[in-house]
Amino acid sequence: MSASATVLAYRGEPKDTAEHFHGNHLLYLGWDRHLMFCAPVCVPLPPDTPFSVLTEQVLPAAYAQHPDFARIDWNRVEWLLDGQPFTPDPARTLAEQGIGHKSLLRLRTPGLDGLGGSAS
Amino acid sequence: MSTPTSAPKKLGLREKYARMTRDLAWEPSYQPKDKIYPQAGLEGIKIEDWDRWEDPFRLTMDAYWKYQAEKERKLYAIIDAFAQNNAQLNVTDARYVNALKLFLTGVTPLEYAAHRGFAMVGRAFPGAGAQVACQMQSIDELRHVQTQIHTISHYNKYFSGFEEWRHMHDRVWYLSVPKSFFDDAMSAGPFEFITAISFSFEYVLTNLLFMPFMSGAAYNGDMATVTFGFSAQSDEARHMTLGLEVIKFMLEQHPDNLPIVQRWIDKWFWRGYRLLTLVAMMMDYMLPKRVMSWQEAWEMYFEQNGGALFADLARYGIRMPRHWEVSVKEKDRLSHEAWATFYNYGHAAAFHTWMPDESEMAWLAEKYPASFDARYRPRYEHWIAEERAGRRFYNPTLPMLCQVCQIPMVFTEPDDPTTTCYRESHYHGEHYHFCSDGCKDIFDAEPEKYVQSWLPVHQIYQGHCGGGSVPEVLRWYRLEAGRDNLDYLSSPDRQNWQRWKGEAAAG
Incomplete structure (x- = not known):
């Protein structure tokens, strides 16, 4: 016998569904091989935010302290959305291109390997 | 003369x-027994005969009071002497006191939670031997809370970051890691609770919590903390014995218990190991005089001693906890990843952070020859240069957290220490993110529990933490900005320390 029927029938209420965030969705952002930022970050954004706002405002606010940031060639950035290769359209909104609540967007910047090539 | 027979x-x-x-x-x-002990059957553990419970320590109440009272008389005499001699001035350096801040805010409330937890499971178990053992441990844990508060309260007179420890435990982002660990155990059934706390934590991992803090205190001149450590130690020996007895009892009672117990051991090893991340960074970074490295401690206390324990349990069908080999792969990076996290978010922590000096970097390079110079030294040298240029680095954006351990996603791939480890599950249309396979397994086994995690970052964005800006959140934490947080270099703790030591040298 495993756990009782009472335990198996238990249902919890998810704490972080989208309706709790005042119209925003949570977006997680990670910059590969730049572990000076100890973890990926979490930002709340309206789902109708154009993608260009990420590259022009959100990412600079998060990462501009890193000396590699100014050297990023945005045409060569490789994006991963929820684990899959992804080509963003800067003019379209996050929601229009499948970036949903609690999606994870990673960027890889070939040739930029962190402080002294240490992935920091 | 003969003794009167009456x-x-x-x-x-x-x-x-x-x-x-x-x-x-x-x-x-x-009343029928199952109504008196309604929780005993919820988890699927089958007990045929509670009288087969072997009491691991046969302690009577009068012996308990007499013995503990004697220990505490000694403890309070030493604490008094410590206070009268201003012995806080004898610690190696004021940086050390930050390890005590972490202990008081992160560990002491867990002792109180253990007091409550053992009282609860003592009521839930139908066997008298188990009830008494849990009651004794519940009282032990309450004494530990008290002695720790009394000992550390002396430091509160001289250093920042102590006075709101209880309030902080329920609110501050990194303290959700120890808090949720115990809440997870207490909201399980009684058999899982006692497996989690008595076996996985007290028996398998406690040496890695108490040894570093108490030896660290001894090495760094903090005799008050050493004394409460010694006072608790004789109780810990009893608690460990209880942990082993519980496991053996469940396994001997019914063969169906084995898979349930193994799953709990897998889960609670991983939960406990993730919690010890805080200890790893304390050992390698927060003690001005080091005892041993985290890597050495993990090798001695887990790989050797723990390995022997699990070899011994193999006759019951128990194997090593799942993902233990990941903990071995992480041993030369764990403390560095953790310290970098608190350096990143030192503006939101109730203790100070700093960069190791040159001699400390040399120690780290010697202890971690395969990892320190290649991966962590370049980061630190950059941060030191930034600080000297008046740009001390703080991470301006809140981190992504693991849904289970609640630690920011700072851990790296088991086989690639340069890449963040991302794991994910989909459940009822929602994304859930994890730092490791260990935490993902825990979620996947009980998703209805962990969809409810109170994740500090998400709670801030939902508006439940005093406001949306860092100053508002710090006020809600009762953390005084500019005094309790930020770099040690700019702290009132350091200024005071230099003044006191300078005056002492002049006098």
């Missing part, structure tokens, strides 16, 4: 103990 015979210890336990247990006649 005098009552004095009971021997064994007899007294038997009266206290088995004689207190009676067969109920008004």
